[in-house]
Amino acid sequence: MLDKMNPLGRERQMLVITLHINGQLHECSIRPELTLLELLRREIGFLGTKNACNSSHCGACTVLLNGRAVYACTTLAAQVDQKSVITIEGISCDQDLHPLQKSFAKLGGVQCGFCTPGMIMAAKDLLDNNPDPTEFEIKEAISGNLCRCTGYTKIVEAVADAAEEMRVKKSLEKEGV
Amino acid sequence: MALRVVGDSYPRLEAVRKINGTAKYTDDYTLPNMVYAMVKRSPYSHAKVISIDKTESEKVPGVLKILLPQDVPQRLYNSAVITQSPVFIEDQTILTDHPLFMGDRIAAVAATSEIACQEALDKLVIEYEILKPVFDVLEAMKEDADLLHPDLFDSNVFYKKELKRGDIDQGFAESDYIFEDEFSVPTVQNISLEPNGCICNYSDGGKLTIISTSQSPFKDKRLLARLLEMRENDIRVIKPIMGGGFGERQQIHNQPVAAIFSKELGRPVKIINSREEQMYGSTVRHSAKMKLKIGVSREGYLKAMLVDNYLNSGAYANVAGIVVNISLAFTNYKIPHFLGRGYAIYTNHVPGGAMRGFGNPQATFAREVMFEKIAKALQLDPVDFRRKNHVNSGDKIPGSEKTVFSCAMEECIVEAEQIRKNIDLGANQKKPESNHIKEAWGVAFGCHPSGAGTIADASGCLIMINSDGTVSLLTGSADIGQGSETILSQIAAEGLGIDLNDITIIAADTEITPYETGTVASSQAYRAGNAVTQAVEDCIHKTKERLARLYSVDGKEIGFAKGRFTLNSGRKNFDMDLKEVMEMLTLKTGYEIITGSSNYKPADDPLSFVVCWAKVAVDERAKSVQVKHIIQAVDVGQPINPDVVEGQIHGGISMGLGYALTEEIEIDRITKKVLSSDLLHYNTPLALDMPAIHTHIVTSYESTGPFGAKSVGELPTPPVAPAIVNAIYNATGTYMTAIPITHTYYPKGSNS
Numbered sequence: 001m002l003d004k005m006n007p008l009g010r011e012r013q014m015l016v017i018t019l020h021i022n023g024q025l026h027e028c029s030i031r032p033e034l035t036l037l038e039l040l041r042r043e044i045g046f047l048g049t050k051n052a053c054n055s056s057h058c059g060a061c062t063v064l065l066n067g068r069a070v071y072a073c074t075t076l077a078a079q080v081d082q083k084s085v086i087t088i089e090g091i092s093c094d095q096d097l098h099p100l101q102k103s104f105a106k107l108g109g110v111q112c113g114f115c116t117p118g119m120i121m122a123a124k125d126l127l128d129n130n131p132d133p134t135e136f137e138i139k140e141a142i143s144g145n146l147c148r149c150t151g152y153t154k155i156v157e158a159v160a161d162a163a164e165e166m167r168v169k170k171s172l173e174k175e176g177v
Numbered sequence: 178m179a180l181r182v183v184g185d186s187y188p189r190l191e192a193v194r195k196i197n198g199t200a201k202y203t204d205d206y207t208l209p210n211m212v213y214a215m216v217k218r219s220p221y222s223h224a225k226v227i228s229i230d231k232t233e234s235e236k237v238p239g240v241l242k243i244l245l246p247q248d249v250p251q252r253l254y255n256s257a258v259i260t261q262s263p264v265f266i267e268d269q270t271i272l273t274d275h276p277l278f279m280g281d282r283i284a285a286v287a288a289t290s291e292i293a294c295q296e297a298l299d300k301l302v303i304e305y306e307i308l309k310p311v312f313d314v315l316e317a318m319k320e321d322a323d324l325l326h327p328d329l330f331d332s333n334v335f336y337k338k339e340l341k342r343g344d345i346d347q348g349f350a351e352s353d354y355i356f357e358d359e360f361s362v363p364t365v366q367n368i369s370l371e372p373n374g375c376i377c378n379y380s381d382g383g384k385l386t387i388i389s390t391s392q393s394p395f396k397d398k399r400l401l402a403r404l405l406e407m408r409e410n411d412i413r414v415i416k417p418i419m420g421g422g423f424g425e426r427q428q429i430h431n432q433p434v435a436a437i438f439s440k441e442l443g444r445p446v447k448i449i450n451s452r453e454e455q456m457y458g459s460t461v462r463h464s465a466k467m468k469l470k471i472g473v474s475r476e477g478y479l480k481a482m483l484v485d486n487y488l489n490s491g492a493y494a495n496v497a498g499i500v501v502n503i504s505l506a507f508t509n510y511k512i513p514h515f516l517g518r519g520y521a522i523y524t525n526h527v528p529g530g531a532m533r534g535f536g537n538p539q540a541t542f543a544r545e546v547m548f549e550k551i552a553k554a555l556q557l558d559p560v561d562f563r564r565k566n567h568v569n570s571g572d573k574i575p576g577s578e579k580t581v582f583s584c585a586m587e588e589c590i591v592e593a594e595q596i597r598k599n600i601d602l603g604a605n606q607k608k609p610e611s612n613h614i615k616e617a618w619g620v621a622f623g624c625h626p627s628g629a630g631t632i633a634d635a636s637g638c639l640i641m642i643n644s645d646g647t648v649s650l651l652t653g654s655a656d657i658g659q660g661s662e663t664i665l666s667q668i669a670a671e672g673l674g675i676d677l678n679d680i681t682i683i684a685a686d687t688e689i690t691p692y693e694t695g696t697v698a699s700s701q702a703y704r705a706g707n708a709v710t711q712a713v714e715d716c717i718h719k720t721k722e723r724l725a726r727l728y729s730v731d732g733k734e735i736g737f738a739k740g741r742f743t744l745n746s747g748r749k750n751f752d753m754d755l756k757e758v759m760e761m762l763t764l765k766t767g768y769e770i771i772t773g774s775s776n777y778k779p780a781d782d783p784l785s786f787v788v789c790w791a792k793v794a795v796d797e798r799a800k801s802v803q804v805k806h807i808i809q810a811v812d813v814g815q816p817i818n819p820d821v822v823e824g825q826i827h828g829g830i831s832m833g834l835g836y837a838l839t840e841e842i843e844i845d846r847i848t849k850k851v852l853s854s855d856l857l858h859y860n861t862p863l864a865l866d867m868p869a870i871h872t873h874i875v876t877s878y879e880s881t882g883p884f885g886a887k888s889v890g891e892l893p894t895p896p897v898a899p900a901i902v903n904a905i906y907n908a909t910g911t912y913m914t915a916i917p918i919t920h921t922y923y924p925k926g927s928n929s
Contacts, residue, residue, distance in 0.1 A: 046198070047198065047201070047205040048197070048198020048199065049198070050202070050370075050371070050420075051204065052370045052371065052372065052420075052452065053452040053855065053856050054451065054452060055452065055855060055856075055857075057452070057855060057856035057857050058370065058452075058856055060370060087198065088196075088197065088198035089197070089198045092197060097193070097196070097197065101196040101197060104192075104196050105188045105189070105192035105193060105195075105196050106188055107820075108186070108188070108820040108821070108823070108824045110189060110192050110195045110196060111189075111658045111659065111660065111824055111828065112369070112370065112371070112419060112420045112421040112657065112658025112659075113191070113192075113194075113195030113196075113200055113418065113420065113658065114202065114369075114370040114371040114420025114421065114658075115370050115420075116195050116196055117196075117198050120196065138864075139864040139865045139867075140864075140865060142864045143863045143864045143865040144863075145863075145864075146368075146370065146856065146861060146863065147370070147864075148367075148368050148369060148370055148421055148423070148828070148831075148832070148861065149370075149421060149658055149659075149824070149828045150824060150827055150828055150831075151827030151828050151829075151830050151831035151862075151867060151870060152827075152831070152862075152863075152864040152867050153827045153867070153870050154820075154823075154824060154827065155864070156864065
């Protein structure tokens with residue numbers, strides 16, 4: 001588990017962790033204080049996850065950790081050893097955009113786009129666990145994510161629209177269509 | 178006119194990149210050999226640096242260079258403009274040993290990693306003499322107040338403006354009733370979600386290339402050339418995808434520091450602000466104290482209005498002079514006798530800069546809250562009172578010599594009223610839970626110009642038509658998230674009769690796109706849009722000329738309508754769209770190339786208009802306010818992209834909501850330091866805080882705009898706070914002259 005690397009010239013204990021990011025296995029040698037956000041953006045290069053406050057106040061860095069939304073900026077990389085992380089880059093399937101992504105684009109849920117990856121991940125956590133949320137539940141689920149451009153109205157509409165599309169898709173699948 | 182592309186809600190051109198994580202913002206760029214830098218900012222609101230010891234900092238492994246005030250040019254500059262004039266004061270330096278606000282830049286460190294930068298910053302030993310700061314404008318105006326810039330001014334009041342129409346004394350003499358009040362609005366932050374960032378690259382030793390969050394790349398280039406004593410042509414500013422702006426990136430931020438480091442190190446240097454630096458190290462909306470005196474006739478006609486606006490510019494001037502002017506200029510009512518006096522005042526608060534509304538949110542708050550009181554006193558309906566005094570097409574507002582051409586205010590009033598009635602009908606059964614909860618509506622009107630309409634305004638556009646009839650559209654317009662690239666492409670597609678996906682837009686790169694003043698003053702739809710329509714006209718004119726030559730006819734015989742070039746001249750005739758024309762011109766008959774260009778200089782800055790209603794429920798026992806509904810009906814001319822317009826209204830409303838209810842950059846009274854240093858201590862609205870929003874875009878047409886368009890960006894924000902405060906007044910009788918309302922009430926989310 002130990003490795004040596006010295007960003008500040010000091011002998012440092014390094015941790016070796018293994019984790020799945022978007023389904024792919026990664027083995028990383030990390031400084032103990034490295035955050036998941038730094039691991040994703042700096043060490044590996046998943047730039048879709050954004051850094052806007054680095055103190056878990058805004059949600060721009062939201063990713064899924066074992067399926068649940070977390071702030072990557074205040075999650076230590078060491079905590080995700082042996083776990084699975086999904087980022088915005090990992091939610092499209094087979095080149096096809098996720099229903100949330102489609103609805104965000106179609107319904108104007110995207111303006112400057114800086115909150116969008118985190119917002120979509122928070123919404124994905126909601127819809128994966130609650131396929132038919134009320135408007136209040138949607139607002140509640142994304143109230144850890146700050147957006148300064150949209151006033152949230154079109155984001156809430158987009159999440160509701162995606163939920164409906166996902167429900168329809170699921171029921172068609174059930175019926176074997 | 179039947180429109181094909183304009184008027185349709187196309188998704189943003191870059192939407193897919195923004196939803197799949199591939200959109201590249203400043204911090205997403207890593208250049209070969211790149212290093213990092215960070216800035217040491219003053220921890221005190223007013224101090225003098227006695228000494229700086231950098232010995233320990235230099236020992237931190239990875240540290241490459243440390244800059245202290247004496248290491249950088251001490252030339253004074255204005256972060257927003259390059260012209261030295263009474264309006265634009267040059268009063269700040271890149272690094273200072275006399276910090277005038279908490280957040281002022283003192284030193285900077287470049288290192289191979291951000292960790293090393295931080296460690297070196299922490300190890301700088303700085304000795305300060307702590308001085309007494311002043312934050313309140315009225316305090317700073319006193320004769321015995323300490324001066325912030327004694328070398329420049331013998332008073333902290335560094336700019337005054339007087340705007341006069343008619344004779345104010347005569348106006349008050351003719352008035353039956355006179356009302357007087359004082360108002361106060363807070364310092365607030367833009368809170369663009371992406372922090373300010375820049376990468377300056379001078380590693381080839383010849384050209385300084387900058388990738389940065391910027392609303393006005395061409396201005397940045399000129400400003401930096403002067404500051405760094407470089408040729409403008411040796412600087413290239415590229416605006417990548419940007420996470421908001423709202424005015425704040427009209428000011429340059431850390432570019433000079435990063436550029437000096439890059440020049441000295443020969444490596445690209447990246448500086449990204451932390452959120453804490455964003456909170457108080459970047460510019461804010463000016464807080465203001467405002468005194469109003471209004472005279473009216475018995476019938477409710479405005480006779481005279483006297484306005485005194487005291488704007489808190491913080492430690493530096495930036496754009497404060499123009500903000501003062503705007504705070505006086507846009508009163509959208511007919512007032513025969515008007516006197517506006519504005520003052521920009523230095524204090525040790527965070528420096529003010531451009532922010533959505535630019536003087537208008539302050540002025541609109543004071544005026545519209547006072548109008549509510551006047552209407553009540555005269556027992557007039559608040560809408561009727563405003564309506565009978567409002568300007569119409571053909572009128573002039575008191576602050577401008579220009580005539581208003583398009584004004585669909587009556588439609589805005591009617592549509593907003595209809596929405597309001599429908600809401601109340603739907604809510605009929607739902608009575609407030611108990612009798613200590615009181616519900617009421619409040620209204621406010623507003624206007625905002627499309628562009629600054631000043632002599633400094635200009636926009637150019639280049640259109641290159643490719644051989645397959647597709648188009649490369651080059652514009653200096655900076656899309657900061659509002660959607661200007663999409664709407665400018667729609668305008669070009671409409672004009673040329675091609676599809677939106679036939680347009681490739683290249684924008685806001687000072688080396689390859691034509692000049693554009695910048696994304697300031699709600700100007701892009703109107704000014705950059707007009708530049709596009711003029712370049713389109715140039716393309717069509719040239720295409721006709723070439724066709725005429727080819728067919729040996731007069732150019733006037735060739736028609737162009739609905740995207741088709743036609744000729745009906747005896748035996749010579751054709752009917753082709755642009756693709757067919759280009760295939761013939763470029764490939765089949767003589768290799769003709771068509772490019773169009775424009776140099777648009779706005780002759781006007783037409784006003785957009787808004788009617789805003791807010792419905793609140795006030796719990797008098799808990800002293801809480803819940804905003805339940807906000808309605809806005811707007812006249813923005815022909816919307817180029819209705820969804821984009823609606824998105825601007827929604828965002829503008831949420832910013833106005835925060836202004837009214839919760840937002841304020843607070844200074845601790847004991848420590849004299851900024852308290853609001855993170856997003857936890859500065860409450861911007863979240864999804865659960867939002868009321869139900871209802872918008873309506875009325876049918877309108879501005880003949881000087883591209884396809885009839887006016888602008889929308891800043892318009893929705895100013896009327897929100899007064900509408901909410903008026904609603905509280907109507908519900909409770911409590912007349913509030915200051916925001917945020919947290920001083921009096923506890924704001925309650927929309928769903929709690």
